[in-house]
Amino acid sequence: MSPAFGRGVMTNHIVDLKNTDCALIMGSNAAENHPITMKWLFKAKEARGAKLIHVDPRFTRTSARADLYAPLRSGTDIAFLGGMVKYIIDNELYHKDYVVNFTNAAYLIKDEFEFKDGLFSGYDAEARKYDVKSWDYKTDDAGMALTDPTLQDPRCVFQLMKKHYERYDIDTVCKITGTPKDKYLAVLDTFCATGAPNKVGTIMYAMGITQHTVGSQNVKSFSNVQLLLGNMGRPGGGINALRGENNVQGATDMALLFHIIPGYIDSPMNSVAHKDLISFIRAVTPGAGKLPFTNLEEFRELVKAGFPNSGWKIHSSKWVVSLLKAWWGKAASKENDFGYHYLPKRDEKKNYSHIAMFEAMYKGEIDGLFINGSNPVVGGPNANKELEAMTKLKWMVSIDLWLNESADFWTHQAWERAVDNPNVAKISPENIGTEVFFLPAAAVYEKEGTAAQTGRWVQYRWKGAEPVGESKSDLWIYNELVKKVKKVYEGSKRPEDEPIVNMTWDVENEHGHDDPIKVANELCGYSTVDGKPVEGFAKLMDDGSTACGCWVYCGATTLKDGKFIYKPQLRDNKDNSKTGMGLYSNWGWAWPVNRRIVYNRCSVQPDGVTAWPGDEDRMLVRWDPLALADPKKPESLGSWVGDDVPDFIKTVGPSNPAFTKPFIMRPEGHGCLFAAKTSMKEGPFPEHYEPWESPTLNTLNSQVLNPATKVWEPEKQSKSEQYPIIGTTYRVVEHWQTGALTRNLPWLAELMPNMFVELSEELAREKGIKNGQNVIISNTRGDVEAVACVTKRFKPFQINGKTVHEIGLLWQYGFKGFATGDTANWLTPHVGDANTMIPEYKAWLCDIRRA
Amino acid sequence: MANLANLYDVSKCTACRGCQVACKDWNQLPAVIEPFKGNYQTHEDTNGDTFTIINFFEYEDPVDGVRWNFIKRQCMHCLDPECMKVCPRQAYTKTSWGATLHDPDKCIGCQYCAAACPFDIPKYRKREDVITKCTMCADRVEEGLTPACARTCPSGALTFGDRDELLQKAEARAKFLRANGFPRATIYGRVELGGLNNLYVLTDTPDMFGLPVNPKVSGNITFWQDWIQPYFGWLIPLMLTASATSFVTSRILASKHGEHGEHGEGGHE
C-alpha cells in the first residue's frame, strides 16, 4: 500500500466498518480470524443495507454470512481485480472528481515506458531485476510532473492503465480464476456500485492476499480499485489489512525487521549513499537527492524553504537524529554524526528476511538465535528445512510461555514423520550440538504495556494476575539480560563495542523495577534540554535537542498539571463524532497523532468545504476559513477542523497549490495508480503471474512466474504432472497462528483437537477418501498426515477448460500441546514476494492419498 | 415477574464458539477433548461438562448453492419443562423469571430427566453421579448480569432480555430475512412445547438446523409422569437403603435412555 498511498497500514479501523455500504472480503476469512469485524459489518447491514462479498477458494464461516460468495483459485487475485479495473473503466463507474484530483491518473509517463508480453521496460532476465528508469513521470524543468486533467493524453496514467487491463475481459479472467461467470459479474456489479459519490466500499484482506509471490501487487490491485472508486480516506472505505498478531503493527512500528529502523525509515546499508549521516538523510528524504547541502545547517534551511516531491517525509532528518539521541544519549553528538556509525550497516547485496535467514542458518552461517515468542518450526515455510537449519546453531534462546515446537526442536518427537522420506532429515538429540536456553515468560495479563491493534489504536494492558512460578515479563528479561551484557562489555575501550557500552538504558523506575512507562517516555520522545515529553512529531528536532525512539509514537505522552500522561491508557469510550461515525478519539491513542482514519482529506470534496454529494454524514474534516489554527494566534486564520485529526497540514487552505494533495506521505501527494520508480519491484501496474508451483501456464502473457521473484531452491519445485493438486493453508477461529498460544489451552484444544485437511466431495470420490479418514498429503518437501474433512464447501475449479482440485490444510499444528498434529508448513515452499519476501504459503502443489 | 429469555439469531452467528468457551469459563467446566471426526462440531452432543455447543450443518441445493448452517444448542428452559415433571427428587425448580434450574445436591443421577427432555439436554456427569445442564447463568442474572454466552457473543447473535420484547424483535428480524434472501426464515420457541425461554430466529425451516419441527413429549414419558412419578417420591428412600435396588434402577433407566437415543422424538443430526 505504501507505494500507492505512502503508508502500509490499515487505513481505517474496526469500528469504522459499520459505516460501509459494501465490504469486499478477499484473501481474508474475517469471521474466523477477526471475528469482531463481523459485529460491525452486521451493523452496517442493518443500518445501511450494506452488502457483504466474500471471495475465497473455499466456502468458510465468512462466506456463510456473506450476501455473495465467489470462489477463485489461489494465486489469481490480480486477474480477478484486473478484470474489475477494466470493468470500472469500461463502464465509467469510477469516481471522476476523486480520480482527477486525488490520484496520479492525470500524470504523464515517460515515452520509454512500455509493457510487452508480461514484461515492463528495463528487464534484465539474468538478474531477474528491472532497471526502473523509464517507470517515471514526464517533468517540467522544476522537476514537477506534467499532467493532463482531461485524462485523454495517451501517455497519462489513466489511459496507460486502461490499455494495460484491456486483456482482462470477463471470460479470460474466469478461465484463470475458475470463478463462475455469473458470480464474477455479481461481484463486479455489487462492489463497483460504490464508485457513486455517495457510496463508500471497503476492502478487507489478510494473509490470503500477501502470502504469494505477487503479494504486494495483489495489494496494489486493491489500491487501484479503491482509488478509482473514490473509496480511500473516507469512513466506511479504505483498504483494511487485518493484521494477524496482536501487536504485529507495533513490532513493525518498532522495526523488528531488517529493512527498516523505527518509524519506517530504511535501515542503513554499506553503500555510498549511506556512508555518513548527511548522505543517509539525503537518501531517505524524498526530493533531496540533488539538492546542494553538505551539512545539517544547510539542509535545515532548504527544509524551511520547502522543496518539491518531498511530502511529509521532508522531516526525516529530525526522526533519524532523534532516534540516534534516544539510543545513544550523550554519546550521540553533532561532532560524531549523532552516533550514526553505531547503527549496523547491512550488506546492500544481501537479503536478511525470514527465508534468507533460514537459508543462511541451513548453511551454518548463523551461530546464535533469539526466538521471542515465535515458533518457526511450525510457522516457517518449508518447515522441514527450517527445522534442520536450527540444528546448525551453536546456541538458541527461546522466550515463551510454553516449551513450543521450536524450543523442543532437538527432541526425538520433532523428527517423527508418518512417512519415511529419504529427502527429509531425521536427526537424534545426541547429534544436535545446540545449547538451548528457555526463558519462561509471563502471559499477557500477568504484565503490562501497550499494543497497537490493526487499526493503529494503541491500548494499554494492565496487569491482572501474577506470573506463574518464576516466569517473568519480557521487559524484565530484556532488562536483566542487557545488564548482564553491559557487564561483560564493561570497561571495553574497543571502538566496535561503543554501541553497547554507550547505549542508553533507562527502563527502571524509582523503585528499581523495570517499568513500561519509563520505556514509553523514551519511545514517544522527550526534550534533552528539560526532559519533558515532546508534544508531537512536528516538534522533533535534528539538532540533538530532542530524543525519540519512534517518531510515529511521538505525541502519545504528555504532561497534564505536572503529571505524566501515557495516552494509550485513556478510557473515555464516548464516540466524539457528531454523526455517530464511531471514532472514539478519546479511547487509547492512535498513531499518527491520534488520527483514526488516514488520508481523511478525501472525505470532503476537492474544494475542502463541501461534502461529497449525498454523503454529509461521513465528512471527517473540512476547511474552515474562520477557524484559528492556533487559538493563541489571531493571525493564524483558516484551519482544517472536524471530528478526526486532519491528515494534512492544518493551515494549508484552498488558495495553496498543495491543497488537493491528500496523500502527504507520498512525494507526489497523490494516490498512485501508477507506482513510479522504485516503488514496486515487478512493475508500476499489477500484472497476473502464476504461483511458483502452478497447475497451468499463464493465459495472459508468456511469463509464468513473477519475473522479479527470487527462486531459492529450483530443484524443490513440485511439478503438476506429479503433483496436480493445489494446496493452500489457513487458520480457524479456534486456533491462533502456530497454535502455541491455543493448543496449550484445553478449552481451545477441545474445539479443534486435530490437524485436518479440507477437500471436495469430487476429489474424495476420485481418491477413494472418506470423511474422517486419515490421509497423506505429499510433495517434494515432505509428507503430512491429517484427518480428511470432506466438504461441499470446496469445489473443483474449471481452469482453461480443465478440472483442477484445490485442498486446504490448517497450518496451526505441531507435536506439542493438548491438540497435536502434523505441520502443514512441511509442504510450503521457500519462495516469496519480490518486494517483501513474504513466503508463498497460499498456493503450491501436492498430491493426496489415503494413509 | 416477566420471563427473561435468550434470543439467538442464526443469521448473525459466525460459529466462533465464544459462547461455548465463555460457558465453560463461567461454569468452571473442564475441557472434554475428543478426536476430530471430519466435522467442525466438537462433540456430537452436549455432555456433563459441556452445557452448550454449536451444531454445524452443510447443505447444497440448486437455488441457494452451498449453505452452512450453525445453531447453538443448550437447555431451552421450556415454560413447561418435562424434566421437572419427571424428577423423582424434585431437583428441578423454575425461577420466577423463567430459568429451569437443577439442584445437584438433590440429584441422585437417575437420568429420568435426560430421557424425558424433548431436546436431549440434561447430561450425566459420571465423576459426581449427577445430571448437569445449562443454568441460564442464574447466578449472574440474579445479580443483574446477562448469561455468559450472551455476554460474550461478539457478533451480536445472542441477546438476553424480556421474552415478550425479544419475540417482537424476532418477528421483525424474521420478516426482514424473508424479504432479503431467506424466504423460509422463521422463529422458533414461541409456541413449541408451550413456549421456550430460548428463542431462535432461523434462516430456514427448523429441520435444516436439526431442531424437532414439532417437538413432543414421548408417549412413555406421559405414562411416566402420570402414573409412576407421583408414587416414586416415597419409593426413593426405600431404594436408597438397598444399593442393589438403586443399581437395578439405574440399569433400567440406562437402557431406556439408549432406546430414546435411537428412536426418540428429540433426536438430532
Add this chain to the structure above:
Amino acid sequence: MKVTRRQFLKVTGATAASFAVLDLGFDMQATAKAIKDLRIKNVTPTPTVCPYCASGCGLVVYSERDAAGKFVKLLSVHGDPDNPINQGGACAKGAAMFNLREIYDEKGEQVINPKRVQKPMYRAPGSDKWEEKDWDWMLTRIAEKIKETRDGSFIHKEKIADGSEIIVNRTEKIASVGGSGLDNEEAYVLSKIMRSLGVVYLETQARI
C-alpha cells in the same frame, strides 16, 4: 445492609408466574438454593487487551485477592464491556483467556495450566533432556554466548563502492525472530538491543 436482588427474591418469596411448577409444589426457597453465589461480586476487574488477532478487543480479568491485596487465583476473564471495539464480546480464543494461566482439570479442580513453564530451562549440547536452572545462571551464560559470537564475527569496517572505508558495525552470526506478541515497550527495547549488538538478521512475524 444493602438488600441484593437475590435476597429480595428470597425475602418476599417472589410470586412465580402461574405455570405448572407451582402445582408441583416448588418454591423460591428451593430455587435460591440451586443458585450459586456470584463469584465475581465485589471484585474489581483489570482491563487488558486480547493477545490473539490484532482486532484489539478489550478483556477484563477477575482475580481473587487476599485481604492484603495479594493475588490468589483467577476467577474469570471476560470481554471488556467498556472497550468500543468489542463492547464486551469475545470469540472462543478471547473467552478462553482464563486457560492461559489456569485450567479446570478432569476432576473439575482449578489448577495452574500444566503446560506453563515455571522455571528457566537449559538443554546442554547433545543432551536429550531439559534441566531447571536459575535465572542468574542462565542470563550470565547467555550474555557470555552473545559476546563470544558477536566478537568472533564482528565486521567493524568495510570498504564500500567509492573506495572509502566506513564503519558498518554488524554481526551476521546472531539472528532474532519474533516479537509480534510483545508489548510495544518490549518490542522497542528488543529492537534497540539487537541494533546495538549489530544484529542485521532481525525479523518479526510481519513477514511470515
